[in-house]
Structure formats: C-alpha cells, structure tokens
Amino acid sequence: MLQRVAKVLIKFTSAAPIANTSRRTSATSATSAATNVHSGAVPEARIKVGPTPAPTGTRAASSLSNIQALRGLAAAMVLVHHAAIYAHFLRGADRLLPPLDALLGPWGVSIFFAISGFLMSGLVVRDPPLVFLSHRISRIFPTYLAVVALFAVLFAGLGLSFGGLTPLSLSLAPSGPRSYALNVEWTLVYETSFYVGLFLVACTGLSHRITAVATLWLGLLAAAFLLLPEGSRDTIQPPIYLLPIMAGCVPFAGGLLLPRLIAAGRFPPAAGLLFLPLCAACFFVEKDVARWLGGVAAVLLVGAAAVGRQIQDEGALSRSALALGNASYVLYLVHAPILVLTAWALPAQWSGLTYWLTAVAASLGLAALLGPLDMALYRALRRHIDAAPPRTLKRWLAIYLLLFAGCAAWGSVETARNDWRESRVRMALAALPPDTWTSRETAANAIFNHGVALPVSVQGALESIERLSWTEALVTAFAYDPAQPKRTFLLALYCSGRLIHLDRPRRARKDLIPLLGQENAGHRIGYRMQIPAEACVSDPAPIAIIVDTEGGMAVLAVTSPPPHPLQ
Template sequence: MSAIKQLNGIQYLRGLAASLVVAEHANLGIGLPKYFGRQPVPFEFYGGPAGVDLFFVVSGFIIAYITLEPSSLNPRGGIGDFLWRRLARIVPFLWLCVATYAALRFVGRHGSFEWDPYLRALTLFPIGPVNPSQAWTLRHELLFYLVFATAFWRSGPGLLLVGAWMLSPILFFSVLGPAQPTTGYELLGFVFNRLNLLFGFGFLTSLAYLRRPDWFVETLPNGMAILTGLCGLYLVLFMLISYTHLDTADVLLAGVGASLVLCVALRVRAELRPGLIDRAGLALGDASYAIYLTHGAIISAVLGVWSRLAPNTNALVVLLVCIAASLGAGLLIHRSIERPMVRWLQDVGFWRHFRATPSLLRDPTGKRN
C-alpha cells in the first residue's frame, strides 16, 4: 500500500503566507508606544500584503481544482453542496474567533467598546471596519465563492462569466476613477475590487493544472526550502515597488509573481519521509487559517505582558518570540479546536452528498488519488 502524501507545495505556501502576515503584524505591534515603541525591522517590509496576496492566489487555485472535473470543467456536485463545504470550512471557526475577541475586549475595557465591527465580522458585511481586522479578507473569499457558484451552477459560459468578474476591476477603476466617499461606490468597489485579479491568477493556474498535468510533474525535492527562498524574493518585489492594493499595476505584478511561485509549488515532490523542515511546513500549512485568525490576539497578549515585565528587551528577540508564539498557538488551536470542528461538520448536511473530489493529496509517483 503506497503512502499518501499531501500536495505539499500548496501546504507550504499556505504556511509561508500565514508566517509573512504574522511577522509584519508582530513588527508593527512591537513598535506601538503602548508596548516597546520601537520596531525590530525599522521599515515597511510588506509581509502582510505579500501573505494576503499569496492566500488569494492559492484560494483561486484550490476552488477550481477541488470543484471542477478535469475533462469537462463542469462542477462535480450541486451548488448547495459546494456552498456548504466552503461555509462550513471558514464560518463556524470565524464566529468562534470573533466571539472570543469580543469577549476579551469586553472584559479588558470593562464593557466599553464598539459592537459594530464584531457584528460586521460575524456576517462578513462588505462595508465598514471589522474586528478582528483579518476578517476583511474573508469578505472577498465569500464573494469569490458566490460568484463562482453562480457562474458554474447554471447553464451558460461559466468560465467567461468568472473571467469577466475577475477582470472587471480594470474596467471599473478606469471608468469611475479613484474611490469616492459614498456608500454606493464603496459597495461597487468591493464587488469589483482589484483583489479579484488575484483570484483570477490562481484560477487560471488551476485550469492549466487540470487540463495539462504533464506541465507540473512533481520533481523538485526540498520543497519548503525552495519555496521559502521564492517567497523571500516575492517579498523583495513588494518592497521595491512600495506595493499597494490600490494600484492596479501593483496587483497585476503581484499576481504574476504569486502565480510563478504557485507553479513551482505544484512541481514540489511529495517525499516518503519528509525532513524536519518539510514536516514543519506541512503543519503550518494545515494550521494556516487558525494562525491567520488568532495571531493578533496572541501577539497582543505577549506584548502586553512582556512590555510591562521587561520593557528594555531587545526588540528583535521580542519579534522572534511573538512569531514563534503565534505559530505555536495557531497549531495548537487548529489541532484541538478547528480541525475537530470541521471534521464534525463533514458528517452533517450536504457534505455527505458531495461527489468525490480530488483533495490536496498525491502519492509519491504523482498520480491522482
């Protein structure tokens, strides 16, 4: 019986994307006056935007890969099944995190704080600030799911409809120009956001992978090390162009770069006995969603205690500990809470009726399972 391994490159990218976000948020948090007042890295290194863009491109890839038949590009199951799988994967754990954040803030501020951002996060309402702030990306994820489902579970040119939505930001911002301080413009700016382009890059990569798997023969060893180096170069790109999500050219360039990294990830070989670095990468990839949603609270807790007990500690040491604590706590929360929750949800509702789909699994020979 051959050992079954995950499509490792995708998992590595997930873990690396989460780590980039954690690193920047920890760096910014340490520099706040209420904590240490000095940043370990005294400049903007764009770990947050780079990690988020990688997440979006990977998400665009995964949704098409697990949903569409390679031969016909038709969906494998019903729309209800698809939406149940997606919502069950992200929403219950999001609710738990939002409720925990709100409870901690309520206690910490003796009941004096605004409820609106938490309610927006719970509902993924498309307009206005959310708390925890990381939930803003999930609003775009949910929009992508709805557009994808609407396009592919109806008669007609699904690929063209999804493609039109993904390219819509180029036309929208060319015609209407910079953002206006109106609710209507804000809602349109959400639906036709430049981030749609990032989902598009991942989506196109997935179509190529489904139709031409011979382009992605898994021959690269030491995948985690290779992808870590590539993500470092990707980060340099963001610093060189002073990246912003508000510039279409920047987003297009980021999408091209992320797609190239993704193509390399798809060629990573699944080892029968992965080394320590690769095992760590797989673990971080599995826990990336939990890390992403919980790291803000972990960093705040570490900094709150440490800045009072040892305010003169070297800021770089604090940064490394914050990153390690965030990743470690995220792994623990994933294994003890998130993963059991998702597994339980897999046994209810529409999920059991969804036809077999390819998971992110491969055997060592590269054959599909």
C-alpha cells in the same frame, strides 16, 4: 417569509440540480479530493487538483503537499508583517526593514487568495452548488465565531476593550469600512464574497465554463485598473458594488485559470521563478500597481507549487511546514489579538525585539494547540452536510444568503452615504482661499475668520509620516471630541499648499484608552493614511486638517519632534 425565500432558491437552483456527490469531472486526470480553503487554511494535508474538463493526456492529479506548505508560509508572512507593525505602534520599536515588512502581509494574502482560486475552480465543478457553498460556510464561520468568542471573553476578563461585535462585521459581508473583532477579517470578506459568487456561477450552469468566467473577470479587473482613479483601485474594505473590481481579486481570478493551464501542459514549473522579480518590482511602484504585481506573482508561485515535485511528510522540516499549513487558518485568526495581549502583558521596559519574539512564539503556540480542533470541527460539520437532505441545505442556505445580501446592502448604502459626505468635505475645503493651506498659522487664521472652527474640546495630533517603501509613506494621526465622543472627522493632509489625501478614521486606538476612557475605547479615531512617498518631501511642515460632516475644521497639533523623516 423564509419558506418563500427557500422556494425561490429551489427554483433558482433548478438549473443545477442536486446530484450524486460522487460526481467527478471526466478526463484522464483524477478529480479533486474533498478540500476546503479560505484565506487561512485547508485542513486536509492531502489536496488534489480538480481541474475543469481537461484534454486527454493530462496527468493524474497528485497530492499537493506543496500547497499545504505554501499556505503555512503565507500565514507566517502575515504574522511577521503584523508583528512588526504592532511592535512599532504598541511598544515603540523601530521597524528595521519597513519597505519589506510592509509588503510581506499583502504578499501573504495574495498567496492565500491564489490558493483559493486554484482549488475552488475544481470544487465548484465537482460539487453540486448547494453542497459547495455549504462546505465553504462551514469552513469559515464556526472556527471564526469560536475564536471571536474566545477572545471576547478573555479580553472582558482582563478588563480590555474588544470591539467589532456588530452584525455587519460578524456577517463577513462586503459592506464597506468596518471595525472588526480580530482586525484581520477583511480577507474573509473577500473569501465569502468569492464563494457566493462561484455559487451563483454554478447555479446558472456556468461552472464548467469557469475558465471563460475567470478570463472575463481578469479583463474587467484590468479595465477597472485603467479607468478608476488612483487610490480607489485597491480598497481592502470595499462595498459590495466595488469588491469585484478591486485589485485584491487578481489572485482569485488568476488562480481559477491555473488548473486549465496545468492540465493543458501550458504552465512550465519555471514560471514560478518570476515570483521574485515581480515582488522586487513592488518596491518601486505605487500601491495599486504593487497589488496587481503581487497578485500575479502569487498565482505563478501557486502554479509552480502545484506542478513541482511534492514534498513528503518526512523529516522535521517537512513535517513542520505541513503542520504550519494545517494550522494556518487558526494562526491567521488568533495572531492579531495575541499581539495585543502580549503588548499588554509584557513589562514596559522589555525591548521591542523581545516583544516581537514573544508575540510570534505565542501566536504559533496557540495555533498549534487549536489547529487540530479546527480541522476536527470542520470534518465533523462536513460529514453532517454530506448526509443532509437537499431540502435542509436549501433552507439553511436561503437564510444565509438572505443575511449576506441584507448586511451587504445595508453596509454598502452606508458607505455610499459616507462617500457623499466626503464630497461635501471636499467642497468645504475648496471654499476657503487657495493660500489657506500654505502654513499651519495661515490655515488656523482662515478657519477662524470664516467661522468654521471646531470647538476647543476637540483633541488630536499628527503623529508621524514614515516611509513604507520607495513609493509609499504612512501618515498616522488621531482626533476625537471628548464632549461628543460619537463625532467623527475626516483627515485632510496638505503639503506645499496641495491636498494630498482625504481619509476617514479606520481604527480604534487601544493605546489611547487612558485619554478616551474605557467606554469610548471602541470608537474609530485613528488614521493610517497611505500617500505617495514623494508627496511631502519638499514640505518640512505638512498640515493636517480635520473636518466634520458639517464643515467644521481644526488644524491638528504636531507631535514633538515633528513627524517627518522623508527628507
């Protein structure tokens, strides 16, 4: 069967035949050097812009060391963001600046995505389609799978749980909400989907019209933002049928436009100064809008870094910035497991600040150690790909695309089924009288009287409602049934009698292993629900209801003191 798939792929790619890999886009500007990008890094320190065919008179592309340094900055932003969250949930440390550290992660990811769009716009024109996708796959998967294997062995040796080792998760295909081994793979799902999409564009002969493709994509994203309901425009783990219209794609699409704008002299370096006001505006708008603003800000920052004066590999600060950029992919992959291991290893009496500093230092240290190995591995694989005959590349890519499409379809169908179950839960909640949700006591009595109470074995709690920014609040809770560990619940939050949000469990709760038992540690029982900050301000006692797929319900207990700092 794989041979037949390969034959189909050969016919499909006939519109874009394998060409000499020395092919370059013509204009007065030089074309891109061999580079590789994804949400963590480009290993080469020397990076050149590979624009689409540009008007005569554009300047020659030059080494873009600024992009390398910017990549390191983005990785550091994600590290600080996660370190603050893990210090809070694993060590009980206070978050000194919750609105800021909550946005650092999304900003850093947007910068990564904008860099990808910026560089891929040149590579998809320069390289034959099969070479392009082969390079991208070899950049992401070998290091990713090696890091997963490293921590799987390490966690097992320490007697710690390590989930997310399913084919759907490891495929990095867009298949809807998943538990991932490293807890950061959602960005790699976007990246792999982006690369496959560009591969298909190249196979149809449209790679030289990438500017038009990107413009149409931005128009589609804008239309989706206007038409989709609030809360569904910025899903970080969407199924394949929703991913292309998620707000997280804005920096990808915007990055694709940058080389054309730069080559035409239409991108002034001062445009990068808009990064700060756009980021400042993110504090005052809803999450969906903030994702758009952050994406636009990232595109402007990347463009300014590309056209500005490039830093030189001179001096300790410049060398450190470039070294961090070189190791940024490894840093992105290893930092979350390191944060967990640091929390496990440090004595409980050590302060949250000590944990934070130790975890950050350990993450940077391991990235510095593994970064050169990551770059050497990719370069070796790249040489093999460049030397491989077209038939070999077609065969292996046929296998990869078959697996990618199969995993994406399987998981997306499952996601659609979960969405249908959610609609049933909404109907079950709506079937109870409207005054049911005015207090915890009223809700408990109504649930019991209507015969929809869950068994007493179910345990859980509404743990906290904390402000993330001036517009967003985070609700945390957990629920599980020791008698039926695989049973899952949806969490409904009511404030002042109104349903504010309904969500599925998204996370395993490693901190609850003593209660769950090691054999159930990988089950997703934790909720991290984002709601408008003002939604529950007027209600001193929000009500958290868990509902199973059959309509059984229970009112969650509330931790003491009550989890409500929003007034």
